[in-house]
Structures are given as C-alpha cells and as structure tokens.
Amino acid sequence: MIEFREVSKLYPGSRSAAVKDLSFEVPDGEICVLVGPSGCGKTTSMRMINRLIEPSSGEILIDGEPNTSMSGTELRRKIGYAIQQIGLFPHRTIAGNIATVPQLLGWSKERIRKRVDELLEMVGLDPGDYRDRYPSELSGGQQQRVGVARAMAADPPIMLMDEPFGTVDPITRERLQDEFLKIQQEIRKTIVFVTHDIDEAIKMGDRIAIMEQGGVLAQYDTPENILTSPASDFVASFVGEDRILKRLSLSRVSEMELESAEGAGKDLPRIKGDPTVRDALSQLVGAGVEAAVVERAGERKLLTLRAIEETLGNRRGRT
Amino acid sequence: MTILLQGFEGPLFDWSWVRSHLTSEIIPALVGHVYLSFVSVAIALVISLPTGVLVARYRKAYAPVTLVTGVLYTIPSLALFAILVVVPGVGVGPKAVIIALVAYSLLVLIRNVVAGIDSVPPETIDAARGMGLTEGQILLKVELPLALPVIIAGIRIATVTVIGIATIGAYIAGGGLGALIFDGIDRSFPTMVITGAILATALAVATDLLLLGIEHYFRPWARAAGRRG
Numbered sequence: 364m365i366e367f368r369e370v371s372k373l374y375p376g377s378r379s380a381a382v383k384d385l386s387f388e389v390p391d392g393e394i395c396v397l398v399g400p401s402g403c404g405k406t407t408s409m410r411m412i413n414r415l416i417e418p419s420s421g422e423i424l425i426d427g428e429p430n431t432s433m434s435g436t437e438l439r440r441k442i443g444y445a446i447q448q449i450g451l452f453p454h455r456t457i458a459g460n461i462a463t464v465p466q467l468l469g470w471s472k473e474r475i476r477k478r479v480d481e482l483l484e485m486v487g488l489d490p491g492d493y494r495d496r497y498p499s500e501l502s503g504g505q506q507q508r509v510g511v512a513r514a515m516a517a518d519p520p521i522m523l524m525d526e527p528f529g530t531v532d533p534i535t536r537e538r539l540q541d542e543f544l545k546i547q548q549e550i551r552k553t554i555v556f557v558t559h560d561i562d563e564a565i566k567m568g569d570r571i572a573i574m575e576q577g578g579v580l581a582q583y584d585t586p587e588n589i590l591t592s593p594a595s596d597f598v599a600s601f602v603g604e605d606r607i608l609k610r611l612s613l614s615r616v617s618e619m620e621l622e623s624a625e626g627a628g629k630d631l632p633r634i635k636g637d638p639t640v641r642d643a644l645s646q647l648v649g650a651g652v653e654a655a656v657v658e659r660a661g662e663r664k665l666l667t668l669r670a671i672e673e674t675l676g677n678r679r680g681r682t
Numbered sequence: 683m684t685i686l687l688q689g690f691e692g693p694l695f696d697w698s699w700v701r702s703h704l705t706s707e708i709i710p711a712l713v714g715h716v717y718l719s720f721v722s723v724a725i726a727l728v729i730s731l732p733t734g735v736l737v738a739r740y741r742k743a744y745a746p747v748t749l750v751t752g753v754l755y756t757i758p759s760l761a762l763f764a765i766l767v768v769v770p771g772v773g774v775g776p777k778a779v780i781i782a783l784v785a786y787s788l789l790v791l792i793r794n795v796v797a798g799i800d801s802v803p804p805e806t807i808d809a810a811r812g813m814g815l816t817e818g819q820i821l822l823k824v825e826l827p828l829a830l831p832v833i834i835a836g837i838r839i840a841t842v843t844v845i846g847i848a849t850i851g852a853y854i855a856g857g858g859l860g861a862l863i864f865d866g867i868d869r870s871f872p873t874m875v876i877t878g879a880i881l882a883t884a885l886a887v888a889t890d891l892l893l894l895g896i897e898h899y900f901r902p903w904a905r906a907a908g909r910r911g
Contacts, residue, residue: 413812415808415811415812436814436815436816437814438814439811439812439813439814440813440814441814444809444812444813446805446808446809446812448803448805448808449805449809450803450805450806450807450808450809450810451806451809452806452809452810452824453803453806453828453903454827454828454901454903455903463810463813463815464813464814467813467814467815467819497902497903498903499903510809513813514813523812
C-alpha cells in the first residue's frame, strides 16, 4: 500500500505549490491513475514516491514505512519505473535494457537470461528475435513494450508509470492498454499511473485521482463514482459532458441482465460479439431501432434502450 | 622552398638517401613523432575527461574553462615554444614540446567531452535514475558510453592538429619528423624535407582512420540502426 500524508511540494523560486496537501491511499494490487490538466502536479506526485523529487512537507508511506527509511537508489530499485519518452538505453540491446535492475541487484546471469525471455514473451515480443537487437531497430510501440518489460524486470511490487503508452498512435495505444490490463490481472502490482487523458484513466484505473491546477486533489474515487457523482464543477467539466456514455463504456453487454429474445420479431438487427454497452448503444441508435438481438452462450437475448437506461439506474442505486 | 633551399643543386628527391638512412634517421624520427603526439594527447585526455565531466555538471565553470583553454589555443606555436624553453624546469627538449601540445589539445577535447555528455537524451538519464542507478553508475554506464562518439571525434581533431604542430617542436630540439624537415632546410637537402612532410601527413591520415575505426567498433548500436528496415 502507498499512502500520501499531507504531501506538499514547493519548488524553489516558485510562489505557488506544485502539489498541495495531498493525502490518499493506493491499496495493494490496484491501479491508481493520477489524471489532470498539465501543470496539476500529477507527475511531481508520482516522482515523489520513488524520491526522484523530495517533498517539501508531509510524507509518503510504503507498506507503512516512510519511503525515506532507505536510500533513494535502494528504494528505486524496488519500484518499477516506466516513462512516456521510454528512455531506453540506445547503447544496450533489448536484453541489456531489460536486465538493468536485475544486474544492479546482482542476479546470476542464468536467472537474468530466463527472466528477460519470460518478460519479452509477456509483452508479446519473440525473445529469439528481439533479445539481441538495439532499441533503434524497434518501432515506437515495440519500444514501449520493452519499456514496460524493463520496469517489471525485478518483479517489483510497486510500479510507477508516467504516460507509458503516450507516444504511439491511438490503435497501438489501445492494444497496449488492453495487453497491459491483461498482464495486470495476473501480476497484481500496485501501480501509480499518470496520464492527462481521462478516457485512459477511466479505462486503466481501479481508482482515479483527479488533480487540478495548484496540485490539489479534486476527487479520489472509482471511475464509476467519479462519472456518476463528480465532486465539483471542475471534475464534471474535466470528465466531460459525455460522462453518461463514458459510464456505459465501463461495462459490457455480457454483464447486463437481459430478457430472452424468444418470440421477438425476427427482423430485429443482431449485435455481434461482446461490445461495451456504449458501443452497443451506438449500434442501436445508428440502426434507428429500440431493440436488437444479442447471442450469449447459444441463447438469444433482447437488448433494448430501456435495458440500457436501467443499467444506469441500477448503477446509481448501487453506489 | 626555393628561398629556404637556396643554392641547392641536384635531384629533388634522392631515394638512395632514404634507403641508407631508413633505420638510422627516418624510423627513429617517425617513432619520436608518434611518441610526442601520443603522449601529448594522452595527457590532454587525462586532464580533459574529468574537467569536461565537471564542467558539464557545473555549467558556470564552462565559460572560464573555455576562455583559458581558448587563449592557450590561440598562442602561436613558435611563440609558445619560445616561452616554454625559458621556464625554469622545462628548457629545451621534448618536455617543452609535450607541454605545448597538451595545451593546444585541451580546448577541443574539453569542448567535445561536454558536448558529448550534453548529447545524451535527458529521458535516458531520467530512466536510469528512476531505476536506481547511482550518479556514478549513470556517468560510467550511460553518459560516457553515449558521449563516446563525440569524445572520439574530439580526439581525432586533437590528434591530427598535434601531429602537425609537433613538427615545429624540432625547432626546440623536441625530435620527431620535424627534425628531418629542419635538418633538410639547414643542409639545403629537399629529400629530407619531403620525407618528413610526407610521413607527417601520412601519420595524421592513418591515425585519423584508426580512430574512426575505433569509434565504429565501440558503437555496435549505431551499426544496428543502419539495419532497420
């Protein structure tokens, strides 16, 4: 668990604080997304966790221990670190890059070799093909995969990720996000993830910390609660007028309770696969109908506009 | 040359002199020249590396360091030799030549060490620090290896310059290929002048190529970049 206790950061020569009285907790195994407009102190907050930046006041506890209880370098070797510009070492091979922290920790060559291959496979790069290449030979998306693999190399319980999928095209980014969420389901790291993109925050976060100008925490909650009940006008406008639709993108059609479509008109359009509720709604509206048929485990179910409205109501009731 | 070699008669280049003096004069002069140049650049490098690293860290020192080494660089070489020989403890001989050659190399070397370190992408250093490399490890394992091409480029310029200026060192009894040239002028014997000049030029070109090869060898990642399709 990571715990911020009234953490503030005032840069020398600057009149206003970059981060002000920040207090929140990140439970183990969750992704906490720090999101907000540029200059809101989200990156500064993240960098104070592994002490690349020292707070002016307050403290940060990791598993109950202040992060100042060991040296900065010792601390950083125990915390994964991935950044937007990736920062791969151009003079080291992909294997050499991934092996950075294990080497610092004095792992045996054999153990490092195994770990490197395991990680390359995890991020979807064939070890035999990529191990001995240099970063300049890889595409942007491949480099970001290596950056994430490098951050996970020594299996740190905590990872800091600053817009780790920021420099690639939207399609590649979406794929990297999906792959990473899948990996996270297995590895269950405690992750602090920085982004300026609210959609990425909603997709990636178990919890979202929305920060506003001056390093103030505007709201800290689950994506659902933030979308349902924004704590302030700032949060509401930052989340966007389409927050109802964004909520619909949090769940999939397969998670909805639907009535059987037996006996319903055969001329209703069919929705294929298992899209998000938002995409399904888009298909209904696009087809100009109020209901469509979805197939689930061989059963035909009826998806109606009304059922979608009810999910929103149910969600409101539940929270 | 016509003025310097007044009164000269006979063939411009005498091969028989080259053959008969190869081991007694020419090779020792070449070896002496390599020694003067190599020792000078080596000493200059030992001074420039730490100075450059410090200057890259403490930016305020850059202007004064460039000023001092820049002034040294602009002193005419003959004048510098003349000054050095009257300095107590230096005097005539290779020592004065080496001191002068070191002085001439500093500007280029220090400037290239700083430029090399500056060329390292800041995000690479941020990633290194974020993963827990110490400041010393960042310097030795990240900054210097990545700065190497620029540093070696500086060594190449310094070496070629030093090989050229070292010939003048013979004027104050520094030895090297300059001795052949000065002797040739004194004796109005162009064969010696030409031999010395050609060898000095060949040495400069050969060293430059050698250093280029070394730079290439130490940068496998740059070769790999060329493979990207």
